[in-house]
Amino acid sequence: MRTIDWVDGAVEIIDQTALPDTERTLRLTTVDEVIDAIQRLAVRGAPAIGVAGALGVAIAARQYADEPDALTSAVLRLETARPTAVNLARGVRTAASALGGGPQAVLDAALALRDAEIASSAAMAERGADLVAVLCGSAPRLLTHCNTGGLATVTGGTALGVVAELHRRGGLGAVIASETRPLLQGARLTAWELGRLGIDYQVAVDGAGPFLMARGEVDAVILGADRVCANGDVINKVGSYAHALGARAAGIPFIVVAPETTVDEHTPSGETVEIEDRAADEVLHFGNARSAPPGARAINPAFDVTPYHLVTAIVTDTRVIEPNA
Numbered sequence: 001m002r003t004i005d006w007v008d009g010a011v012e013i014i015d016q017t018a019l020p021d022t023e024r025t026l027r028l029t030t031v032d033e034v035i036d037a038i039q040r041l042a043v044r045g046a047p048a049i050g051v052a053g054a055l056g057v058a059i060a061a062r063q064y065a066d067e068p069d070a071l072t073s074a075v076l077r078l079e080t081a082r083p084t085a086v087n088l089a090r091g092v093r094t095a096a097s098a099l100g101g102g103p104q105a106v107l108d109a110a111l112a113l114r115d116a117e118i119a120s121s122a123a124m125a126e127r128g129a130d131l132v133a134v135l136c137g138s139a140p141r142l143l144t145h146c147n148t149g150g151l152a153t154v155t156g157g158t159a160l161g162v163v164a165e166l167h168r169r170g171g172l173g174a175v176i177a178s179e180t181r182p183l184l185q186g187a188r189l190t191a192w193e194l195g196r197l198g199i200d201y202q203v204a205v206d207g208a209g210p211f212l213m214a215r216g217e218v219d220a221v222i223l224g225a226d227r228v229c230a231n232g233d234v235i236n237k238v239g240s241y242a243h244a245l246g247a248r249a250a251g252i253p254f255i256v257v258a259p260e261t262t263v264d265e266h267t268p269s270g271e272t273v274e275i276e277d278r279a280a281d282e283v284l285h286f287g288n289a290r291s292a293p294p295g296a297r298a299i300n301p302a303f304d305v306t307p308y309h310l311v312t313a314i315v316t317d318t319r320v321i322e323p324n325a
């Protein structure tokens with residue numbers, strides 16, 4: 001299964017808004033369709049939107065072959081479709097740097113990024129599983145947040161790829177998927193992926209995480225990142241910081257798994273990263289039903305910042321970073 005790919009001259013994605021009930025593929029043929037899919041989270045997860053952005057430039061290079069101003073504007077709109085994950089801007093710039101070579105060169109650059117992300121997932125799974133075994137011993141009970149599996153990358157995944165690799169090795173104790181309010185990437189997507197992998201799991205509300213850690217039911221937290229800053233601050237789905245505080249209080253490791261394409265050496269720390277604010281309705285509704293009284297207002301940061309001093313290790317495709325070493 002590939003979350004995103006280039007098929008017969010268009011971008012094809014698994015529509016993540018429809019999961020877990022409906023498995024459908026969307027075919028994106030214009031820049032506007034790619035941007036809309038990124039913003040609606042039909043394609044989501046830092047590495048996946050990096051590839052989506054790069055393939056979006058490949059579409060732009062064809063769509064606006066004779067309109068240089070429109071092409072420049074399309075590239076900018078793709079780059080800024082979502083602000084927080086560094087992979088998106090990076091993926092768009094990688095593909096755009098090949099624009100001088102024409103549409104085929106842009107597509108080749110985007111496909112090279114896709115292939116690099118697939119290889120990264122495989123490398124992180126091995127390195128991460130080795131590290132978890134060292135830090136937690138055999139049969140660790142892990143808590144993960146948001147969705148970091150093949151859906152968030154191209155295939156494989158980051159943190160969930162490590163979970164899958166531990167399972168393959170026969171060295172996984174248990175997995176708790178934190179539901180990930182408000183859009184339920186954990187309950188909808190991680191649970192769906194774990195089921196397909198044949199891995200037993202439990203879903204917990206986000207607020208239960210730190211308590212389950214305090215009660216001794218979790219051996220480590222393992223999750224992904226949308227941006228890793230130069231000092232080791234980790235930007236990830238809102239709720240990650242609470243799990244990091246819980247892990248520190250319980251004295252268990254907090255492990256981040258992210259490809260080098262998510263590591264942003266140009267951003268010194270988390271303070272300056274733009275955190276995406278999403279629509280109030282995502283918080284004020286549960287599914288299609290309103291859950292707050294009419295007139296209620298909401299604040300909806302999609303990500304948070306976990307300071308480096310709460311991070312035990314960051315596993316990438318090429319190294320293990322220990323921000324506090």
Ligand code: MRU
Binds near residue numbers: 045146148225238
């Ligand atoms: O808003 P989303 O669903 O795109 O957020 C995704 C996350 O926060 C993931 O944890 C992160 O991208 C790491 S995925 C490999």
